Amino acid sequence: MTNSKEDLILQTAENMIRESGYNSFSFRKVAEKVGIKSASVHYHFPTKGELAEAVTKRYTENFIQAIGQPQDLHASGKNPIDVYIAAFRGAIVADNGVCLGGMLGAEVGSLPDDVIKATRTFFLRNVEWLEEAYQCLNYKGDINAKAKQTVSLLEGAMIISNVMKDISYFDSSAELLT
Amino acid sequence: MTNSKEDLILQTAENMIRESGYNSFSFRKVAEKVGIKSASVHYHFPTKGELAEAVTKRYTENFIQAIGQPQDLHASGKNPIDVYIAAFRGAIVADNGVCLGGMLGAEVGSLPDDVIKATRTFFLRNVEWLEEAYQCLNYKGDINAKAKQTVSLLEGAMIISNVMKDISYFDSSAELLT
DNA sequence: GTCTATAATTTGATAGAC
DNA sequence: GTCTATCAAATTATAGAC
Numbered sequence: 001m002t003n004s005k006e007d008l009i010l011q012t013a014e015n016m017i018r019e020s021g022y023n024s025f026s027f028r029k030v031a032e033k034v035g036i037k038s039a040s041v042h043y044h045f046p047t048k049g050e051l052a053e054a055v056t057k058r059y060t061e062n063f064i065q066a067i068g069q070p071q072d073l074h075a076s077g078k079n080p081i082d083v084y085i086a087a088f089r090g091a092i093v094a095d096n097g098v099c100l101g102g103m104l105g106a107e108v109g110s111l112p113d114d115v116i117k118a119t120r121t122f123f124l125r126n127v128e129w130l131e132e133a134y135q136c137l138n139y140k141g142d143i144n145a146k147a148k149q150t151v152s153l154l155e156g157a158m159i160i161s162n163v164m165k166d167i168s169y170f171d172s173s174a175e176l177l178t
Numbered sequence: 179m180t181n182s183k184e185d186l187i188l189q190t191a192e193n194m195i196r197e198s199g200y201n202s203f204s205f206r207k208v209a210e211k212v213g214i215k216s217a218s219v220h221y222h223f224p225t226k227g228e229l230a231e232a233v234t235k236r237y238t239e240n241f242i243q244a245i246g247q248p249q250d251l252h253a254s255g256k257n258p259i260d261v262y263i264a265a266f267r268g269a270i271v272a273d274n275g276v277c278l279g280g281m282l283g284a285e286v287g288s289l290p291d292d293v294i295k296a297t298r299t300f301f302l303r304n305v306e307w308l309e310e311a312y313q314c315l316n317y318k319g320d321i322n323a324k325a326k327q328t329v330s331l332l333e334g335a336m337i338i339s340n341v342m343k344d345i346s347y348f349d350s351s352a353e354l355l356t
Numbered sequence: 357g358t359c360t361a362t363a364a365t366t367t368g369a370t371a372g373a374c
Numbered sequence: 375g376t377c378t379a380t381c382a383a384a385t386t387a388t389a390g391a392c
Contacts, residue, residue, distance in 0.1 A: 020288035023201035105341035110198035156334025163283035172323035
């Protein structure tokens with residue numbers, strides 16, 4: 001079982017990073033929202049880089065786990081790509097921000113090394129998942145390319161939908177995959 | 179004719195925002211690179227928001243002007259979509275950053291209103307351009323959707339290529355449009 | 357684990373000399 | 375137009391009490 005306070009810090013930091021980016025969130029803002037002081041946040045996560053790294057790893061695990069295994073989805077009659085698209089779309093509507101991977105990917109030029117590494121892992125895991133999904137669907141063609149296209153399209157669509165405050169950028173883009 | 183010093187400030191700020199984001203660049207860093215003091219940057223652009231707004235407007239004009247009119251490209255035997263893709267690709271390779279629109283789009287949660295407005299204009303102009311391009315190509319189907327798909331795909335591909343330091347994300351993604 | 361207090365640095369921005 | 379000087383605020387991070 002996970003430590004509840006640390007998890008609250010991670011969730012709060014995740015929301016802030018996804019809304020405004022790594023360079024915009026701070027220990028004080030996270031602490032204020034959690035209801036403790038910034039020094040207490042440092043107790044759990046000594047540096048900003050370590051906090052963001054933990055956020056990214058947690059986000060990756062949660063995301064991959066939330067969508068489930070492509071094989072299982074396919075076996076139960078669902079199209080795994082539709083599930084993947086729905087997971088992205090839900091994040092736009094529910095939260096007020098973009099995908100953590102997309103945000104950190106854009107900001108890579110000002111990120112600590114360990115956060116960059118964790119961000120790359122997020123995308124590698126996503127491409128892996130999508131490759132399995134397209135394999136399930138018996139996709140004819142370059143599966144690796146198709147996986148990269150899928151994640152690229154949805155990340156871009158999410159970011160533009162977010163700034164335009166117009167979900168049709170996402171929905172119109174997602175149509176390309178069906 | 180444009181003021182050379184102001185243009186140098188704008189270009190420097192653009193490079194920094196595209197590499198690390200709005201929240202990571204500062205008057206002092208821009209000034210240092212230009213070879214003046216931060217107070218002198220404030221003389222040209224009183225606030226950070228005004229500077230970023232000017233950067234975004236300049237970037238938009240430069241980008242649209244650089245790729246040319248879709249009709250002209252088509253008339254001279256070029257596929258305007260290929261030109262558009264090449265313009266994006268060139269920016270990844272030449273500069274060490276992503277598209278300004280994609281960066282600011284991700285960071286929208288921490289941007290001054292005027293910068294958000296300028297960023298939206300960038301995307302509207304891009305979609306407009308792409309709609310004209312697909313019209314030239316006699317594209318059958320929803321032209322607005324196709325334009326949104328195109329810009330979403332390339333923005334996402336650019337951001338992921340940048341963080342993965344792997345241009346194949348961009349090239350594989352661009353294949354989807356041909 | 358959380359707090360107060362504080363250090364060291366950076367930030368956006370302004371006043372006023374030249 | 376550019377400079378020096380400065381300010382008020384925010385930042386990451388640490389020391390030490392409780």
